[in-house]
Amino acid sequence: MQTQHSYANDQQGKLYLVPTPIGNLEDITIRAKRILEEADYIAAEDTRTSGIMLDRLGIHNKMVAFHKFNSKEKAPELVKLMQEGATIAEISDAGMPVISDPGYILVQECIKSNVPVVPLPGPSAFATALIASxxxxQPFTYYGFLPRKASQQRPFLEEINASRATSIFYEAPHRLLKTLxxxxxxxxxxxxxxxARELTKIHEEFIRGSLEEVIQHFKEVDPRGEFVVLxxxxxxxxxxxxxxLVKLVKEQVAQGVSKKDAIKQVAKSQGVSKNELYDRYHQEGAK
Known part of the structure; x- marks a missing residue:
């Protein structure tokens, strides 16, 4: 067990998880901008993409690349810097760190080493799409990106088909129609x-309709931009x-209905075999 007091020791190094705009630069928060300005290092998934965004915000702190190809090797190095007192702000290409990016690996290493992990609230594409869908x-299930192969997608799609929750995933434009x-x-x-595409940008668009209608739409209009599918x-x-069903039979029997009539009525109302329900009822009674 572990208890973290995020601000108990201001002299201690910390990892800040800093959300960045998903399209509109005005969505950066005052606090996020301050943390990025004050951090000793900014761990970025793509230093080139993030560098453009940071430059527009007037932030020129030292960036280190932290992505899926180097995360396991780089995480211990960054943890060591924080143990020595450094503050590191982790950012994604856009939106929340850790959501559909390898940031969780650094978070895990920090937790193991008792380095405080401080999350900031902010933009998230799937949450932005959900509230306008x-x-x-509530409830909802977020899947990130589905597997690319149809055979690997199918179990997820079967789960989505049966789900009583809103289901959300991301898809690239060149794969959207095939996935639909x-x-x-x-x-x-x-x-x-x-x-939903181009969220928070000038060409933001929501295509709403039945699955068949949406498929027809994208057969006529080429998908552009990254998509959130809900x-x-x-x-x-x-x-x-x-x-x-056996419970329903027992409830009717408890109300004075004969076993034979109760089984007949429940079987008829639920569209099941009377003989099979009879067998199930007596199997249950034998337990």
């Missing part, structure tokens, strides 16, 4: 979908399992 915001068509092999064509919850009535 029109779907219920793969979804149609698993999900009903009438399932509601939202594809799928509405499955609102179909969940079929009762045999244990539930």
């Amino acid at each position: 029109g779907f219920d915001g 068509e793969q979804m149609l092999e698993v999900l009903p064509g009438g399932r509601q979908v939202v594809c 799928v509405s919850p499955n609102t179909e009535e969940k079929p009762l399992d045999w244990a539930d």
Whole structure:
């Protein structure tokens, strides 16, 4: 067990997780800008992309590259710097660090070494898309990027099809239509979908409609920009399992209905075999 007091020792090195704008530079917070200005180092997923953004903000602190190809080797080096008193601000290319980037590896190493990890609130593409989707915001499931191969996508799509929560994932423009068509092999064509692109930018767009309608749209209009795809919850009535059906029979029997009539009524109302329900009921009774 471990308890972290983020600000108990201001002399101690820290890791700040600093969100950056997902498109509109005005979305940088006052606190995020201050932390970036004061940090000894800025760990960036892509120093070139982040360098352009930081330059526009007037921030010229030393950057170190921290990405999926060097994260395991680089994390101990950065932790050592923080143990020696350095403050490091970790940023993603856009949005929240750790969300769909390798930042969690540095967070894990900090936790192991008792280096405080201080998160800042801020922009996130999937949360921004969710609140404007029109779907219920709770519960929701965020998948990041789905696997590229159709065979590997299918288990996720089956899970999304059955889910009672809003499902969210990211997709690249050149794969969007193929992924939507793969979804149609698993999900009903009438399932509601939202594809959000260019969030917070001048060309921000939300394409809302049934899965079939959205597929048709992208057959006529080439997808451009990175997409957040949201799928509405499955609102179909969940079929009762045999244990539930036996429980219904027992409830009717408790109310004075004969076992024979109770089994007949429940089987008819739920569209199941009367003989199988009879067997299940007596198997349950034998336990």
